[in-house]
């Protein structure tokens with residue numbers, strides 16, 4: 001349904017000088033969808049995601065996110081989205097509670113709302129009693145779960161996750177994906193980049209970028225059937241092999 005579209009991208013392009021980092025990509029995402037955004041290093045994922053988050057202006061093409069235009073309404077987009085990456089995350093020198101309070105404050109929640117949300121979040125994450133622990137003392141997997149919960153504390157329409165589970169084992173990743181499914185069940189659209197192909201299997205649909213272009217976009221089951229592959233790993237390798245852009 002038209003009204004269910006929360007991301008709409010048409011011929012979106014980003015050039016840096018003569019170099020085309022994102023080359024004419026088009027796709028839509030619907031409410032509550034878990035959309036995997038895959039590609040080898042340098043394929044253009046982060047550049048595309050930055051445009052969708054209102055952090056970088058496209059060179060050409062159209063895109064609307066949560067109903068707002070990426071050229072003219074980037075400030076409104078920022079209010080409607082959550083963002084989590086491996087690089088930009090929690091403050092290690094602040095406690096669990098201080099991090100929650102800080103981000104909820106940035107997202108504009110009231111003091112009473114922040115208290116209620118914090119309690120709820122600590123219970124959901126089984127972190128009761130840990131509110132005064134420094135984030136740096138938590139295991140990586142817990143930090144990632146906390147960072148994700150903080151990124152959706154304001155109930156955004158979409159959450160952008162840029163390689164959210166780097167460096168943890170498949171079991172911890174699976175637990176993290178439990179939180180993703182809960183967010184999706186609450187109608188939050190999840191837009192996620194990953195290098196882990198087990199995670200690609202968990203997505204509703206997956207797009208695969210090669211040299212700035214989207215070369216494939218479908219459900220994991222359909223992609224495997226189309227490329228006659230047993231796993232998403234095989235599908236990915238098949239497409240990534242065609243890349244000419246150097247991978248650093």
Ligand SMILES: Nc1ncnc2c1ncn2[C@@H]1O[C@H](COP(=O)(O)OP(=O)(O)OP(=O)(O)O)[C@@H](O)[C@H]1O
Nearest residue numbers: 016019021039040041042043044045046047048245
């Ligand atoms: N500000 C910039 N100026 C010039 N080139 C850039 C700039 N930002 C990115 N690029 C180039 O654009 C291409 C796409 O980069 P991007 O970071 O979007 O890829 P990616 O798919 O996110 O890769 P990774 O998985 O390594 O993060 C790369 O060749 C990169 O060097």
